[in-house]
Amino acid sequence: MKQPDTFDPGRHDAHSETATLLSRREFFRITSGALSMAAVPAGLAQTADGAAIDAVLPAHVQLTINGQTRSVDIDPRQSVLDVLREVLGLTGTKKGCNQGACGACTVLIDGKRVLSCLALAAMHDGASITTIEGLAQNDRLHPLQAAFVDHEAFQCGYCTPGQIMSGIGCIAEGHARSVDDIRFWMSGNICRCGAYPGIAAAVAEAAGRKEA
Amino acid sequence: MIPFRLQKVRTEVDAIAAARAGGRYIAGGTTLVDLMREEVERPERLVDINALPLGGIRTEDDQLVIGALARMSEVAAHPDTLRLQPLIAEALIEGASPQLRNVASIGGNLLQRARCPYLRMLDAPCNKRVPGSGCAAIGGVNVGHAILGASAHCAATHPSDLAVALVALDATVRVRGPAGERSFPVELLFRLPEATPHLEHTLQPAELIIEVRVPHDASARHARYLKVRDRSSYEFALVSVAAALHVEKGVIRTARIAAGGVGTRPWRMRASEQALVGRAPDRASFEEAAQRSLDGARPLSGNGYKAELLPRTMVRALEMTREVV
Numbered sequence: 378m379k380q381p382d383t384f385d386p387g388r389h390d391a392h393s394e395t396a397t398l399l400s401r402r403e404f405f406r407i408t409s410g411a412l413s414m415a416a417v418p419a420g421l422a423q424t425a426d427g428a429a430i431d432a433v434l435p436a437h438v439q440l441t442i443n444g445q446t447r448s449v450d451i452d453p454r455q456s457v458l459d460v461l462r463e464v465l466g467l468t469g470t471k472k473g474c475n476q477g478a479c480g481a482c483t484v485l486i487d488g489k490r491v492l493s494c495l496a497l498a499a500m501h502d503g504a505s506i507t508t509i510e511g512l513a514q515n516d517r518l519h520p521l522q523a524a525f526v527d528h529e530a531f532q533c534g535y536c537t538p539g540q541i542m543s544g545i546g547c548i549a550e551g552h553a554r555s556v557d558d559i560r561f562w563m564s565g566n567i568c569r570c571g572a573y574p575g576i577a578a579a580v581a582e583a584a585g586r587k588e589a
Numbered sequence: 590m591i592p593f594r595l596q597k598v599r600t601e602v603d604a605i606a607a608a609r610a611g612g613r614y615i616a617g618g619t620t621l622v623d624l625m626r627e628e629v630e631r632p633e634r635l636v637d638i639n640a641l642p643l644g645g646i647r648t649e650d651d652q653l654v655i656g657a658l659a660r661m662s663e664v665a666a667h668p669d670t671l672r673l674q675p676l677i678a679e680a681l682i683e684g685a686s687p688q689l690r691n692v693a694s695i696g697g698n699l700l701q702r703a704r705c706p707y708l709r710m711l712d713a714p715c716n717k718r719v720p721g722s723g724c725a726a727i728g729g730v731n732v733g734h735a736i737l738g739a740s741a742h743c744a745a746t747h748p749s750d751l752a753v754a755l756v757a758l759d760a761t762v763r764v765r766g767p768a769g770e771r772s773f774p775v776e777l778l779f780r781l782p783e784a785t786p787h788l789e790h791t792l793q794p795a796e797l798i799i800e801v802r803v804p805h806d807a808s809a810r811h812a813r814y815l816k817v818r819d820r821s822s823y824e825f826a827l828v829s830v831a832a833a834l835h836v837e838k839g840v841i842r843t844a845r846i847a848a849g850g851v852g853t854r855p856w857r858m859r860a861s862e863q864a865l866v867g868r869a870p871d872r873a874s875f876e877e878a879a880q881r882s883l884d885g886a887r888p889l890s891g892n893g894y895k896a897e898l899l900p901r902t903m904v905r906a907l908e909m910t911r912e913v914v
């Protein structure tokens with residue numbers, strides 16, 4: 378499924394939503410069984426051959442994002458990244474490769490740095506998520522954000538939210554003991570502009586060791 | 590991604606029943622979600638096994654027991670892993686990225702799928718994806734492919750670093766399925782492609798990996814993993830070697846060697862091991878043993894360099910085992 382770049386509520390009508398939540402075969406069985414989708418209540422659906430379908434209408438999850446608890450109805454195919462960006466409008470977290478290869482989508486889930494593009498939101502009910510939007514306290518930047526500014530640790534800035542979230546994880550794990558250490562433990566975050574020296578220096582500074 | 594249903598299970602019995610009904614297990618999802626999005630994998634039911642009590646790391650005597658749902662980062666940092674099997678920690682840390690390792694499970698790591706680019710190209714022939722469609726790699730781009738164990742139908746390597754270490758260490762895997770429980774060497778989890786490259790492992794339908802057991806051995810403390818790749822981290826191996834040596838009074842008593850990036854499955858190097866036993870742990874013995882790693886090697890058009898890189902990597906990995914104090 379190609380995800381639209383922006384969330385378009387017009388495309389998210391009840392009919393297509395219901396359809397995506399049933400397996401394709403079940404969808405065809407139901408529609409060919411002349412049941413209108415609107416008449417299929419959640420949890421009580423029956424296929425044409427009479428077998429009951431589990432309750433799969435919008436997967437419902439509760440996520441605590443940057444300290445705020447939100448209840449969202451999602452399509453089971455949606456990643457945490459897509460829910461953040463397209464459902465909740467938190468576009469600070471970036472989509473680079475959407476394949477787990479670039480690190481642009483890094484967020485903290487339950488305190489650990491992870492790739493939100495490979496995390497199915499439906500598997501994260503009850504999770505606590507920190508994104509780049511949750512770091513600054515009012516107008517005060519998080520120390521690692523400030524260090525990124527001081528060290529000009531970016532050029533285009535696209536990888537930056539992921540770098541910062543990953544850097545927070547890297548420091549918390551105790552893997553920011555030297556610039557070499559940082560380079561290895563930050564290697565899951567690709568920067569196409571090549572701002573690596575600044576990134577390593579910023580992480581080192583925020584970790585309290587100005588070896589760069 | 591095609592639509593699917595997600596079922597969360599709390600017990601192994603429920604998990605196995607759900608898989609028997611056509612469900613596909615999902616743990617960290619770092620292989621599966623990616624390939625589902627590409628529509629290489631098209632499961633209609635997913636069985637989320639993360640609530641099963643299969644996490645954790647423990648020891649039984651000097652045996653290291655790693656739960657199937659333990660995460661790569663957790664296993665790599667665990668004091669028991671570092672104390673008993675530092676090779677496993679090293680192989681884990683050399684794989685993937687910190688973010689991936691925080692969610693990727695041990696069971697999923699062993700069952701991750703090949704990284705052959707044609708597996709993902711829906712318009713290219715690939716016997717793994719569409720049995721009988723052909724192999725685009727054998728006559729195409731095959732720089733990353735296997736020189737050992739390929740057939741006329743497939744030459745993809747197995748990408749796991751962990752598996753290479755486990756095969757060298759004679760680890761076993763414990764699985765549970767509709768017919769009960771069984772244990773067997775990790776090495777036998779992986780199939781050669783032969784005429785059926787789409788069959789990658791030897792698990793029976795609905796079998797669930799429970800844990801991996803790593804026996805203790807006198808060589809365990811002198812064990813290293815060397816991974817050669819296109820960049821210095823966060824990349825799959827071109828060639829990797831796991832090596833462990835037990836040396837007594839200047840003579841090699843036990844040698845354990847396996848290689849990654851060169852075989853269609855993690856490749857135990859028994860001829861090289863045999864060549865080392867009874868010899869002095871020096872460069873000459875290492876070089877002679879390393880030449881035996883090429884027994885049966887058949888390079889393709891683009892991967893001939895691996896026939897040079899493999900013995901060199903092995904010599905260096907063997908030397909590194911001597912640097913551990």
Ligand SMILES: Cc1cc2nc3c(=O)[nH]c(=O)nc-3n(C[C@H](O)[C@H](O)[C@H](O)COP(=O)(O)OP(=O)(O)OC[C@H]3O[C@@H](n4cnc5c(N)ncnc54)[C@H](O)[C@@H]3O)c2cc1C
Binds near residue numbers: 701748
């Ligand atoms: C960009 C990138 C780079 C990577 N680099 C490396 C690398 O250098 N080295 C390396 O070794 N790996 C690498 N990986 C692969 C990564 O380690 C695997 O994706 C991960 O270990 C899979 O674990 P998972 O829990 O996420 O598996 P999942 O995606 O959840 O599952 C994978 C498969 O295993 C099955 N499965 C999972 N658990 C069980 C179980 N208990 N019993 C039975 N079946 C089960 C699933 O059904 C599925 O078929 C990389 C991945 C990415 C995306």
Ligand code: FES
Binds near residue numbers: 471472474483492493
């Ligand atoms: S967008 Fe998630 S790793 Fe690239």
Ligand code: FES
Binds near residue numbers: 537569
């Ligand atoms: S600043 Fe441009 S990709 Fe990193």
